[in-house]
Amino acid sequence: MPRDKKLIYLINTGLVLILFALLTVFEASGVFTRYSMSIVRLVCINVILATSLNVTVGNLGQITLGHAGFMSIGAYTAALFAKTEVITGQGGYYIGMILAGICAGIFGIAIGIPVLRLKGDYLAIVTLAFGEIIRVLIEYFDFTGGAQGINGIPRMQNFSVMFFVAVICVTLMYSVMTSRHGRAILAIREDEIAAQSSGINITYYKTFAFTLSAFFAGVAGAMYAHNIGTIGASFFNYNKSFDILVMVVLGGMGSFTGAVISATVLTVVPETLRQFNEYRMIVYSLLLIMVMLFRPEGLLGRKEFHITKVVDKLRNKFGKQSIEGGN
Amino acid sequence: MNFLLQLLNGLQIGSIYALIALGYTMVYGIALLINFAHGEVIMIGAYTAVFTIQLFLANTNLPYILAVIPTVIICTLIGMLIERLAYKPLRNSPRISNLITAIGVSLFLQNLMMKLFGAQSRSVPSILNAEPLNFFGAKISFTTLVTIVVTTILTILLQLFIKKTKYGKAMTATSEDYGAAALVGISVDKTLTMTFAIGSALAGVASILWVSSYPQAGPMMGSMLGIKAFTAAVVGGIGLIPGAVLGGLVLGIVEALTKAFISSKLSDAIVFGLLILVLLIKPSGLLGEDRKEKV
Numbered sequence: 001m002p003r004d005k006k007l008i009y010l011i012n013t014g015l016v017l018i019l020f021a022l023l024t025v026f027e028a029s030g031v032f033t034r035y036s037m038s039i040v041r042l043v044c045i046n047v048i049l050a051t052s053l054n055v056t057v058g059n060l061g062q063i064t065l066g067h068a069g070f071m072s073i074g075a076y077t078a079a080l081f082a083k084t085e086v087i088t089g090q091g092g093y094y095i096g097m098i099l100a101g102i103c104a105g106i107f108g109i110a111i112g113i114p115v116l117r118l119k120g121d122y123l124a125i126v127t128l129a130f131g132e133i134i135r136v137l138i139e140y141f142d143f144t145g146g147a148q149g150i151n152g153i154p155r156m157q158n159f160s161v162m163f164f165v166a167v168i169c170v171t172l173m174y175s176v177m178t179s180r181h182g183r184a185i186l187a188i189r190e191d192e193i194a195a196q197s198s199g200i201n202i203t204y205y206k207t208f209a210f211t212l213s214a215f216f217a218g219v220a221g222a223m224y225a226h227n228i229g230t231i232g233a234s235f236f237n238y239n240k241s242f243d244i245l246v247m248v249v250l251g252g253m254g255s256f257t258g259a260v261i262s263a264t265v266l267t268v269v270p271e272t273l274r275q276f277n278e279y280r281m282i283v284y285s286l287l288l289i290m291v292m293l294f295r296p297e298g299l300l301g302r303k304e305f306h307i308t309k310v311v312d313k314l315r316n317k318f319g320k321q322s323i324e325g326g327n
Numbered sequence: 328m329n330f331l332l333q334l335l336n337g338l339q340i341g342s343i344y345a346l347i348a349l350g351y352t353m354v355y356g357i358a359l360l361i362n363f364a365h366g367e368v369i370m371i372g373a374y375t376a377v378f379t380i381q382l383f384l385a386n387t388n389l390p391y392i393l394a395v396i397p398t399v400i401i402c403t404l405i406g407m408l409i410e411r412l413a414y415k416p417l418r419n420s421p422r423i424s425n426l427i428t429a430i431g432v433s434l435f436l437q438n439l440m441m442k443l444f445g446a447q448s449r450s451v452p453s454i455l456n457a458e459p460l461n462f463f464g465a466k467i468s469f470t471t472l473v474t475i476v477v478t479t480i481l482t483i484l485l486q487l488f489i490k491k492t493k494y495g496k497a498m499t500a501t502s503e504d505y506g507a508a509a510l511v512g513i514s515v516d517k518t519l520t521m522t523f524a525i526g527s528a529l530a531g532v533a534s535i536l537w538v539s540s541y542p543q544a545g546p547m548m549g550s551m552l553g554i555k556a557f558t559a560a561v562v563g564g565i566g567l568i569p570g571a572v573l574g575g576l577v578l579g580i581v582e583a584l585t586k587a588f589i590s591s592k593l594s595d596a597i598v599f600g601l602l603i604l605v606l607l608i609k610p611s612g613l614l615g616e617d618r619k620e621k622v
Contacts, residue, residue, distance in 0.1 A: 063423060114607055121361055124426075125561050126606055128554070129599035136596035238554065242430050249427045278442050285435035289413055292428045296420035 011311070016167055020160070027159065037159060043267045044166040045223050050247040050263035051170050051256055052216035057245065058254035058302075059177050060209040061189030062116065063124040066131030067244045070214040072138060072236035073107050074100035074221025079150045079231055080143070093156050097165070097222040104218025105211050107134075112210035116203070128238055138233040149232030156226035165223065169216050174256050176212065185209045189254075250291055252298030257305040262298075328465060333587040334580060339471040339540065341579020342478035346533035347556035348563070348571035349485065350406075350526030356566030357502040357522050359422065363429040364409055366553020367436035368527050372402045372534030373544035374440065377449050391454045392535075399531035406527025407520055415516070433550070441546040448545030451538040474536045481529060482572050488525075489568065498522055502566065555582075558602045564612030573613060577601070 023040060026032040032040065053067045078096040082088075087095055115126050138144045145151075176182055184205045187195040196202050225231050247266050251258030269287075273280040291299070347369060354362045379394040413432050417425050455473055459466040489495035500508040501518045509515050537552070538544060555578065563574025581601055585594040605613060 057423075063426070115603075118606060118610055120422075121355075121359075121565075122561065122606060122610065124361070125557065126603055129558065129602050133596045133599050133603075136593060136599075140590070140592050140596070239550075246427060246430065249423055253423065281438035282435060282442060285431050285438060288431035289428055289435065292420075292424045292431065293413075293416050296417060296424035 008306075020163055023163070024160070038157075039268060039271050041157060041159060041162050041227055043264050044162040045220050045227065046244075046247065046263040046267045047166050047260050048169045048216055048220040048223070049244045050251065050259040051173055052213045052220065053244050054248045054251075054254065054256060054259040055173055055177065055185075055209050055213040055216075057248050058252075058259070059182065059185050059189060060206060061253075062206070062210075063120070063245075064127040064210075064213075065124050065238060065241050065245065066111075066127035066129075066134075067213075067217055068236040068238070068240035069127075069131035069134040070104040070108060070217035071221035071224065071240070071244075072134060072231075072233060073104045074218025075225040075231050075236070076138060076144055076150070076221075077103040077218065078222030079153045079225045082154050082226070083150070088154070090161075092154075093161075093226060096226075097219050100222035101215040101218040104221065105215035108211035108214025109207060112207045112214075113203070116206045116210060128241070131236075131238060131241055135233050135236055138236075144233070147233070149230060150225075151230050153225050153229050153231070155229050156223075162223060162227070165219070169219060170256065170260065173212065173216060177256070181205070181208065246288060250288070250298055252300035252302060254302040255298070255300045255304055258298060258300035258303075261300070329587070332465060332467075333583050335467060335471055336587075337580030337583030338576060339474045339579070340583060341559075341576035342474045343533050343536050343540075343575075344556045344559045344579050345572040345575025346478055346481065346529050346536070347552065348560040348575045349482070349568065350530050351553075351557045352560040352563075352565055352567065352571040353498075353522050353526050355560065357498060358414065358418075358425075358519060360414065360425045361429060361557060362409075362414075362523075362526075363426075363553065364413075364432040364436060365526065365530060366549030366551075366556070367433050367440075368402050368405055368409075368530045368549070369534040369537065369552060370440065370544070370546060370549035371405055371436065372398045372531045373451070373538050373548060374444065374449075375401045375531075376454070376535055376538055377451050377544050380452050380454075385452070391452060394454065395532065395535045398535055399528050402531030402534065403524045403528045406523045406530070410520055410523040415519070433553075437546050437550070444546070446546060448543045448548070451542040451544055453542060454535065454539040468540075470536075470539050474540070477532065477536065478572075481532065482568065485525070485529075486568050494518075494521060555598065558599065561612055562602055562605050564615030567612075567614050570612055570614040577613075 023032070027037055049067065049071065053064070056062055056064050077100040081096040081099055082092060086092070111127075111130050115123065115130070118126055139147050177185065184195070184200045185208070187198070187200055188202060188205055192202060243266075247263045248259055250266065251260070251262030270280060270284055273283055276283060347365065350365050350368075351362060354360060354365070375398045376394045379397045380391050384391050384393060409432055413428050414425065417428055455470045459468045460472065461467075489498060497508070497513045497518050498521070500511070500513055501515055505515050508518070556575065559574035559578040560571045561574070562577060563570030563572070578598055578601070582594050582598050585591075585597045589597070609615070
């Protein structure tokens with residue numbers, strides 16, 4: 001119903017604005033230190049990474065282990081573009097980000113078309129191989145700065161910009177995934193042969209989802225490069241890909257809210273564990289194993305959390321009461 | 328001559344890859360799980376070797392190669408422990424949760440060892456220090472020969488074990504169908520544990536061979552080694568013993584030749600490129616059979 005849909009959009013926009021206002025107030029009043037704000041910015045980047053991988057792993061149902069490769073392409077594109085200083089400042093940041101996405105997307109098409117014929121663990125290992133090849137090549141060539149990487153990328157650490165870019169990215173991906181295209185992709189996840197026999201072009205939609213995922217990984221990479229100022233290829237190794245995959249699986253594959261929540265939790269938790277310093281990674285890996293042992297389908301499974309469902313429930317409850325009251 | 332030496336070098340690395348790939352391929356064949364923690368078993372094996380030599384063998388007159396006994400025992404126990412604690416409870420869960428658990432176990436072991444023994448690599452005393460052999464004027468190191476011979480013997484023994492013994496046949500049956508295997512009286516649990524044990528024991532041998540040619544033991548050493556060995560298993564055709572060996576040798580030779588004649592920086596890219604090429608041409612690996620998907 002259009003009226004309801006309008007309401008949903010209104011509520012969601014309102015909630016996002018409230019969250020933004022809260023974070024801004026925290027920042028301004030000093031509740032969040034500079035350090036906390038740097039974690040919040042990292043959360044923005046990781047949310048894009050997790051939701052973008054969720055498109056391939058959760059919605060398309062294909063396990064890929066090379067997401068960091070696309071992120072690195074985005075990061076290097078943005079860094080090299082910023083270094084040319086054709087367009088500087090805010091405008092350059094946005095254009096660099098879009099260029100990063102496009103570049104990563106082109107690689108997504110080029111890798112996706114041959115690779116997506118494979119399935120399951122074969123696809124996983126081949127994407128891992130591609131991720132590693134990208135890393136080795138970046139280290140090999142000179143224009144990417146070799147093993148030293150690129151230094152002195154203009155910093156862009158404006159929290160509000162990063163927050164809204166993350167919101168826009170997630171919204172775009174979510175709306176594509178709930179559209180006609182998205183339903184075709186879900187159909188492929190459920191049963192490839194059945195989807196094919198009902199006229200869905202498998203190759204097209206698989207490549208589409210893969211490219212979409214790569215595009216946003218590139219955008220996140222660009223944000224990362226501008227946030228940190230220095231990038232090196234070794235950061236984008238398979239362990240980074242594993243990190244992103246863990247966020248998706250822990251949140252529940254196929255659930256955007258799950259991916260957002262677990263990206264947030266998995267960025268914040270290791271930072272808060274910093275007081276245990278050397279035990280940090282041990283505790284983190286144990287937590288990971290525990291969650292998988294006790295909740296193998298991830299925190300949210302495939303469910304999405306809709307605020308409107310809560311509203312509906314409340315409305316039903318009160319609606320019933322008023323009827324009962326009327327009697 | 329240089330070419331032949333590099334070829335031999337490749338055969339040596341390839342033999343080690345093959346031994347590790349055997350562990351991957353057996354576990355994958357039976358449990359359909361990429362056991363990312365397998366590389367960490369090798370790392371623990373290397374540490375065991377270091378400590379056995381430093382704390383015990385160095386004070387006696389015994390040859391250092393005896394370190395292989397505790398190493399294999401510890402590796403076998405660790406492999407069985409991992410299977411029991413982390414993978415067994417997840418047997419009926421989605422495959423991806425198994426994968427994430429494997430990644431978790433691997434991270435855990437890496438960081439545990441880093442906490443216990445530091446992030447620095449430890450140097451390993453040379454284990455097989457015999458004179459290089461003269462072979463038509465070329466010097467071939469003793470380690471190279473031992474590595475190749477040990478791998479050949481172990482592979483043949485493993486193949487015989489799987490084809491000829493009751494336990495080996497139970498493994499094949501279990502990898503075909505859990506339910507049917509249980510129906511004919513095979514204990515699926517025991518068979519799985521045994522598979523992990525054999526794979527990890529081979530990893531123990533591999534770790535000794537690895538540190539005798541690359542005398543360093545560090546907490547991160549198993550990670551890339553494991554991934555390359557898994558790549559080898561996939562190149563050869565996963566689930567197949569001869570496939571793992573062929574894949575390991577091919578990978579080792581390609582890597583050695585690339586390092587010697589093209590670029591040492593690019594060797595990883597070319598190894599992984601080989602994997603992609605093989606899978607695109609023959610999606611089930613060099614020796615694998617193509618299975619058509621049925622509706």
